[in-house]
Amino acid sequence: MSPHPTYLLDRARLADSHTLKVARENGAYAAFEKILNDKPDPKEVTEVVKTSGLRGRGGAGFPTGLKWSFMPDASKDSRPRYMAVNADESEPGTCKDRVLLREDPHGLLEGCLIAGYAMGLDAVYIYVRGEYRLPYRRMQDAIDEARAAGLIGKNILGKGFDLEIHMHQGAGAYICGEETGLMESLEGKRGHPRPKPPFPAGFGLWGKPTTVNNVESIFNVPFIMTHGAAWFRGFGTEKSPGNFLCGISGHVAKPGVYEVPLGITAREILEQYAGGVWKGRKLKGWFPGGSSTGIVPADLIDTPMDHDSIKGIGSMFGTGAMIMLDETACVVRASEVLARFYDHESCGQCSQCREGTQWLNQIFHRIENGQGTMADVDLLESLSRGMTPGKTICALSDAAAIPTLAVIKHFRDEIVEHIHKGCCPLKGGSGRAPAADRTEVHA
Amino acid sequence: MALPETLVAEFDRMVQKYPERRSALIPAIHRCQEELGGWVSPETMEDLAAYFGLEPVDVYGVVTFYPMFRTKPPGKHVVSVCHNISCDLRGAEGILAKVCEVTGAKVGGTSADGKFTVERVECQGACANAPMFDLDGVYHEDLDDAKVAKILGGLQ
Numbered sequence: 396m397s398p399h400p401t402y403l404l405d406r407a408r409l410a411d412s413h414t415l416k417v418a419r420e421n422g423a424y425a426a427f428e429k430i431l432n433d434k435p436d437p438k439e440v441t442e443v444v445k446t447s448g449l450r451g452r453g454g455a456g457f458p459t460g461l462k463w464s465f466m467p468d469a470s471k472d473s474r475p476r477y478m479a480v481n482a483d484e485s486e487p488g489t490c491k492d493r494v495l496l497r498e499d500p501h502g503l504l505e506g507c508l509i510a511g512y513a514m515g516l517d518a519v520y521i522y523v524r525g526e527y528r529l530p531y532r533r534m535q536d537a538i539d540e541a542r543a544a545g546l547i548g549k550n551i552l553g554k555g556f557d558l559e560i561h562m563h564q565g566a567g568a569y570i571c572g573e574e575t576g577l578m579e580s581l582e583g584k585r586g587h588p589r590p591k592p593p594f595p596a597g598f599g600l601w602g603k604p605t606t607v608n609n610v611e612s613i614f615n616v617p618f619i620m621t622h623g624a625a626w627f628r629g630f631g632t633e634k635s636p637g638n639f640l641c642g643i644s645g646h647v648a649k650p651g652v653y654e655v656p657l658g659i660t661a662r663e664i665l666e667q668y669a670g671g672v673w674k675g676r677k678l679k680g681w682f683p684g685g686s687s688t689g690i691v692p693a694d695l696i697d698t699p700m701d702h703d704s705i706k707g708i709g710s711m712f713g714t715g716a717m718i719m720l721d722e723t724a725c726v727v728r729a730s731e732v733l734a735r736f737y738d739h740e741s742c743g744q745c746s747q748c749r750e751g752t753q754w755l756n757q758i759f760h761r762i763e764n765g766q767g768t769m770a771d772v773d774l775l776e777s778l779s780r781g782m783t784p785g786k787t788i789c790a791l792s793d794a795a796a797i798p799t800l801a802v803i804k805h806f807r808d809e810i811v812e813h814i815h816k817g818c819c820p821l822k823g824g825s826g827r828a829p830a831a832d833r834t835e836v837h838a
Numbered sequence: 839m840a841l842p843e844t845l846v847a848e849f850d851r852m853v854q855k856y857p858e859r860r861s862a863l864i865p866a867i868h869r870c871q872e873e874l875g876g877w878v879s880p881e882t883m884e885d886l887a888a889y890f891g892l893e894p895v896d897v898y899g900v901v902t903f904y905p906m907f908r909t910k911p912p913g914k915h916v917v918s919v920c921h922n923i924s925c926d927l928r929g930a931e932g933i934l935a936k937v938c939e940v941t942g943a944k945v946g947g948t949s950a951d952g953k954f955t956v957e958r959v960e961c962q963g964a965c966a967n968a969p970m971f972d973l974d975g976v977y978h979e980d981l982d983d984a985k986v987a988k989i990l991g992g993l994q
Contacts, residue, residue, distance in 0.1 A: 475857065484963045485960070485961055485963060486961070487922045487923045487924065487960075487961040487965070488923060488924055488961075488965050489961075489963065489965065490963045490964055490965045490966050490967075492963075493963050493964075524963065525868065525904075525906045526906070526962050526963070526972060527963065528975050528976075529976075529977075559855075561855045561856075563855075563861075563864075563865065564864065564865050564868055565864065565904075566864050566867070566868065566904035566905070566906040566907060567904055567905040567906035567959075568903065568904050568905060569960065569961075580864065581861060582858065582860060582861055583858075583860035583861045583862065583863035583864060583890075583900065584860075584900065585899055585900055585903040586903065586904075601857050601858055642965055642966050643966065644924035644927075644965035644966050644968060645923070645924055645927040645928070645968075646927055646928075650924075650965070650966040650967070650968070651966045652966055682923075686922075686923055686961075716965065718923055718924055718927070718965070720927065724927060728926075729923060729926075729927070732921070732922060732923050732926045733922075733923060736922055736923075736960050736961070739905075739960060740960065742903075
């Protein structure tokens with residue numbers, strides 16, 4: 396069992412936790428019902444979320460309550476208002492929201508209802524990546540059950556409050572996890588991110604005020620409303636309060652999704668939760684929070700997992716999804732796999748990203764396959780500097796360039812060794828001839 | 839060709855979730871692909887365009903943007919093997935090779951008997967249970983060669 400107090404996954408561990416009966420017997424909808432009975436000023440609800448210090452769990456770590464407060468004043472702006480819940484979980488390494496959607500859908504719905512009250516929303520759309528079929532079904536069943544129980548729709552629980560909550564299915568594009576790409580996709584278009592400004596709070600879904608929040612962010616809200624902002628600040632650090640769901644994957648003995656407090660060291664997660672590096676091997680490097688956060692070497696494993704500490708070691712907290720590489724792993728191979736991913740997922744609007752991701756993919760591929768030259772290292776670096784920061788409409792370009800700069804910074808020797816030896820020197824590398832099927836896949 | 843009435847009835851309900859009809863386009867393409875042979879034919883794109891009041895090229899643009907949509911008919915079963923970082927670190931290439939061996943299909947292709955299509959896919963969000971593949975819409979996780987043979991070997 397966890398040595399740290401938990402709250403996010405407590406209900407999810409129960410049998411049939413996804414049903415309304417079990418969820419309600421274990422506290423679901425109580426915070427929302429209290430709000431409906433007490434009818435506080437909606438601004439007070441937002442204020443509690445602000446005071447709690449909750450930061451978005453989707454990657455950027457933006458304060459959730461502050462984001463809510465950007466929505467225009469309903470008394471001065473009569474347009475319909477929306478929230479989109481970002482359940483397009485597709486950052487490599489990240490597999491946490493899936494657990495919440497599948498095991499505790501009513502917890503998320505309660506968060507949506509409270510957000511709906513706070514922001515005066517007309518409707519909430521939960522955008523789930525297309526591949527998550529079981530989580531989608533669980534969510535849809537939960538909505539149907541909640542609607543039948545009078546918890547969604549018109550005049551909820553007879554208290555004169557209305558809110559619609561709808562499921563929406565994506566179709567496998569990483570870029571739709573970017574909030575404006577998500578909105579385009581929800582409007583039935585290609586998921587091309589929009590230039591900002593205008594920001595979603597002023598011009599979002601169908602041009603109306605919209606807030607986009609990650610699943611885990613919204614999931615925290617009912618707990619904050621039940622126990623208060625001060626209670627929430629009892630978890631985690633001053634600047635990054637609360638627990639978070641850490642998906643840890645790669646070369647560990649017990650990969651999994653673990654609930655831990657922000658500020659816990661990466662070493663404690665690795666050793667106390669994930670059972671250490673697998674096969675008795677040593678750690679080589681790790682990604683702190685998904686594939687877009689730069690890799691860091693093993694000797695930084697005592698860094699606390701919170702936004703500021705991870706920023707302090709030159710990476711990012713991201714989605715809190717740790718990807719661990721043991722001593723036999725090849726960082727060039729890992730970089731090639733990720734560059735291939737960003738190349739595949741670039742939406743193609745901005746030339747730096749469209750061309751840059753393709754070049755990164757090709758260069759890492761030839762280095763890994765023994766055809767790199769020393770000029771390639773400089774080329775990787777100069778290309779990446781042309782792709783970040785803030786050179787493009789959205790951050791996908793940065794997401795490809797930042798890990799590239801990180802791998803050059805921390806593992807330059809290993810890249811150079813590939814070039815000098817004319818092959819991958821590691822048994823955990825590809826150890827293969829160039830993949831014959833590559834052109835087929837990218838055609 | 840016209841869309842089956844049952845699908846049209848479904849779409850009529852779907853569009854009511856949104857202030858603008860077009861928002862139901864992607865879920866509607868999913869339903870067409872599920873019901874009409876596992877792919878989106880040019881005729882289906884025209885039918886969808888007519889239903890949504892769009893040009894066929896608009897539908898084509900959406901279908902080809904999203905990796906889950908197919909513009910060619912697949913085999914009876916589709917095996918989508920994740921090859922992203924967490925799966926790669928735990929042997930995804932070996933799993934892919936085993937899948938090809940068991941199914942007789944090449945990566946990106948369909949087996950000669952039309953039974954299996956095998957493809958590489960990007961991260962499926964099952965990283966803590968790597969390696970994995972999706973078989974006809976169901977995740978199979980924590981794979982090894984024996985599991986692959988067992989899951990795919992017994993399929994009709």
